[in-house]
Amino acid sequence: MGNRKKLFFSKEPYDLEQTNALFARAMRDNCKFHYDNCKEYKEILDHFAFSPDDVKTYDDVFSIPVLPTVVFKNHHLFSMPESRMLAKATSSGTKGKFSRIGFETSGLLCAVKMVLKVVRRRKLLTIKPANYIVMGYQPHKSNQTAVTKNTFWTTLLAPALSRTYAIKWQENGYQVDLDGVIDAILKKGSAGVPLRFIGFPSYTYFVMKLMEERGQSIKLKPGSKIMLGGGWKQFYTEQVDKQTFYDLAQRVLGVPEEDVIEFFGAVEHPILYCDCKKHHFHIPVYSRVAIRDVQTLEPLGMNRVGLVNLITPMVKATPILSVMTDDLGVIRDGSNCGCGITSPYLEIIGRVGMKDIKTCAAGAAELMSEVKL
Numbered sequence: 001m002g003n004r005k006k007l008f009f010s011k012e013p014y015d016l017e018q019t020n021a022l023f024a025r026a027m028r029d030n031c032k033f034h035y036d037n038c039k040e041y042k043e044i045l046d047h048f049a050f051s052p053d054d055v056k057t058y059d060d061v062f063s064i065p066v067l068p069t070v071v072f073k074n075h076h077l078f079s080m081p082e083s084r085m086l087a088k089a090t091s092s093g094t095k096g097k098f099s100r101i102g103f104e105t106s107g108l109l110c111a112v113k114m115v116l117k118v119v120r121r122r123k124l125l126t127i128k129p130a131n132y133i134v135m136g137y138q139p140h141k142s143n144q145t146a147v148t149k150n151t152f153w154t155t156l157l158a159p160a161l162s163r164t165y166a167i168k169w170q171e172n173g174y175q176v177d178l179d180g181v182i183d184a185i186l187k188k189g190s191a192g193v194p195l196r197f198i199g200f201p202s203y204t205y206f207v208m209k210l211m212e213e214r215g216q217s218i219k220l221k222p223g224s225k226i227m228l229g230g231g232w233k234q235f236y237t238e239q240v241d242k243q244t245f246y247d248l249a250q251r252v253l254g255v256p257e258e259d260v261i262e263f264f265g266a267v268e269h270p271i272l273y274c275d276c277k278k279h280h281f282h283i284p285v286y287s288r289v290a291i292r293d294v295q296t297l298e299p300l301g302m303n304r305v306g307l308v309n310l311i312t313p314m315v316k317a318t319p320i321l322s323v324m325t326d327d328l329g330v331i332r333d334g335s336n337c338g339c340g341i342t343s344p345y346l347e348i349i350g351r352v353g354m355k356d357i358k359t360c361a362a363g364a365a366e367l368m369s370e371v372k373l
Helices: 003-008 016-037 039-047 058-063 069-074 105-120 146-154 178-188 201-213 233-238 242-253 360-368
Strands: 087-090 100-103 130-137 160-170 173-176 195-199 225-228 260-266 269-274 288-292 306-311 322-332 345-351
Touching: 003 016, 003 105, 016 039, 016 058, 058 288, 058 306, 069 322, 087 146, 100 105, 105 269, 130 146, 130 178, 130 201, 146 195, 160 178, 178 201, 195 201, 201 225, 201 233, 201 242, 242 260, 288 322
Parallel strands: 130 160, 130 195, 195 225, 225 260
Antiparallel strands: 087 100, 160 173, 260 269, 288 306, 306 322, 322 345
8 A cells, every 4th residue: 555545544534643754755755756747847846956855754845845826827737647637626717817636536535535534523424314505606517616516525425405506507607696595595494304504604604694684594403514615705804703603603593603614725735624623624644734934935833824835645646745825824733722633723814915816706706796785
């Protein structure tokens, strides 16, 4: 069994200390594969006088040249023919520049193993069916974004009896339908099975707020979940603190705070970060996170804010082993969390103002400008 497979088949998904050496070996293997199979990536490493063989210890992992996500938005880099890729995904909708990431079969198998282990922690995997409210885009052949694909796959964690989308595909493109979502909540929420929400937190908040303003509320069945991902992006001026969101969910939908779950990730770093019961993003064994100084890019220690560098050996199709996001974050000591998971956790503070980055949620925000709340 190769080092990458051993890592992703680790029994304990948050035991970082016990997997540090294995992680380093998997990263060296991954770096060498991309170095040997992607001409552009080889040129980048050669420019920095870096060789995959330089990864000898765990600390060396953080010396691998970091590629900003904007690189992938301007250059589509692959380490194998596209014919060998089982799936592809993009980082945005139809407007703006986007990353195009490929996934080979072995990488996807690692992803499946990862997801099953992580979601069990939050009791998201069940054989009991549910109805779904998707606060995002309805799948369409013209939409290859990772966020749309991921939200669909998330609806398989509990067998889906139905899916209602907030952003529906119409003849002339996507249209927002919040009234349709509210009608579905009131109807499906009384159907005798749990109702699960998945998608943008902004949309979820807007729907709950609209219901409260209209005097509408419902107590959803036990087992109902609100699963959030994608951030607030261009709705940052309307973003509310988490406790305000939780309290609203309790009042309008009867969903307790413990059943509100948040995800974090990026198409350029397809690792699932699922918050714990204290709502912290603990770092799983499948990845490592470095916080880097915004000026020097040197790694910072705990409790210091900087750029978020995400590291994983999961994918061979695209050289995304060490990427720099436009997020500002800080790493906290996980032993102080109180949830039982002791691995460090990542706290996202905000985003760098990179105007050339176009995100899925930003595209959704443009559609929302047509809706009067």
